[in-house]
Amino acid sequence: MKSSIELQATKGVVSTHNNPINQIKGIGMSEQNFATSSDTSPLVELTHWGVITASGVDAANFLHNQLSNDIVSLGEAQVHLAAFCNVKGRMQASMVAMRLNTHDIALVLHKDLLEKTLKRLSMFVMRAKCTLVDASDAYKVLGCVRSSNHLPAWQRHTMQVNGVSSSLFTWPASHKDQACVVLYPQHGASHAQAEGGTIAADAPALAAWHHAYVASGVTLVSEATFEAFVPQMLNYESVGGVNFKKGCYPGQEVVARSQFRGAIKRRAMLGELNAGETGGVPGAGDEVFANTAEAPDVFEACGVVASVATRDATTVLCFSGQSAAVQAATELRLACSEGSQGYAMQLIDVPYALLTDI
Structure with missing residues (x-):
């Protein structure tokens, strides 16, 4: 069956022209679980995300001992959200782990933390048969948005882009949309260039992806929030980012103690404000x-x-807030400086429930 996802040289984006049932296939799922083309936005490049690959017979075990989620049991039909913490349980990075094959695992994370994360992970390889590399030149990270027929989070599917087999995974859905992420092998770039164009960020489609991603209430750590949160401060234990049965990893004792002693005072929350009121971004x-x-x-x-x-x-914010202070507040404001009242913000519900029984 020939793919109908083609490169649009004039717009610089990858778009779907026919029914995506012809282009996207879930691993172990019926193709009928996917929506028609009207439900899915064009693919756009997510230039702010990069990829690390871990390769070798010990790759899964090595990552399993470094990250907050179970990597050994990671199969081909799903991906795992995970945190990389310091010894105090503070997240130095967070990422989505995907098994490429038996001995190769890809980690998708914020590009501004990639070099730092790669360097620190490499310090712990020692005798493990595992090679870590920056694979951002080997893969483009693309995104699209599903406006309806949302799928369960953290599923992996195969997708043909320009005739190249790529991997799509689902992000948790917001109240309206669902962001999806695609790993597009760069060996498809020569095919794209031959057609006279490149994959680029289309502003409206990229804005739609970012909005769906942030409004999901599930976010990755970036350079600006390096070591600012323990996983529970971003609700990772409730959205599949922490496995409390997997054993030790850096910061595991702090993360477990916070969970089981009820010491979680900050939570990921969503806020909304009128973009025109901020006077800036x-x-x-x-x-x-x-x-x-x-x-x-x-x-x-x-x-x-x-x-x-x-x-x-409209600006949507995912923030880690003090539960008691937010609940007691009659008004929330963004970025109050001395002598300024800042910008009024409305609190909105996250689109998932916090787990009370781990």
């Missing part, structure tokens, strides 16, 4: 402030922005 690492009913004019820091996206003049 908010970013990861910015602070969120809250007041109280007793002191409505006094705002104190209560959270840190983890990721942000703007679409159609």
Whole structure:
């Protein structure tokens, strides 16, 4: 069956022209689980994400001992969200792990943390038969958005892009849309160039992907939030990012103690504000402030922005906030500076439930 996903040289994006049932196939799933082309946006390049590959007979075991999730049991039909922590349980990076084959695993993470993460992981390889490399030149990371017929999170599917077999995985859905991520092997680039174009970031489609990603309430750590959170501060234990039965990894004792002693005081939350009111672009690492009913004019820091996206003049924020302070607040504001009241923000529900029984 010939793929109908082709490169559009005029727009610089990959788009679907016919029914994606002809192009996307789930591993172990019926093709009928996929929607028609009207449900899926064009593919766009996610230039802010990169790829590390771990190769060798010990690759899975090595990563299993370094990350917060179970990598040994990782199969071909799913991907695993995972955190890479320091000894205090603070996340130095987070990523999505995908098994490429028996002895090769890809880690998709923020590109601004890739070099630092690769260097630190490499320090622990020692005698393990595992080779870690920056594979960002071997793969393009692409994204698309499903507007309906959302699929379960962290599933992996195969997809033909320009005739090249690629891997698509599903992100947790927001209240409206679902972001998907595609690993597109770069050996397909010569085919793309032959058709006279390259895959590039189309602004509206890229904005839609970022909005769906942030509005999911599940976000990766970036340079701006390096060592700012333990996994539970971004709800990782509730969205499949922590396995409490897998054994030791750096920071595991702190993460487990926080979970089972009820010491989790910060949680990932979602906020929304009118983009036109900010006078600028908010970013990861910015602070969120809250007041109280007793002191409505006094705002104190209560959270840190983890990721942000703007679409159609509306900005959505995923931030880690102090649960007690946010619940007691009558108003939340973004980035209050001395003598400034900042910008009013509305709290919105995350699109998933926090797990109470791990």
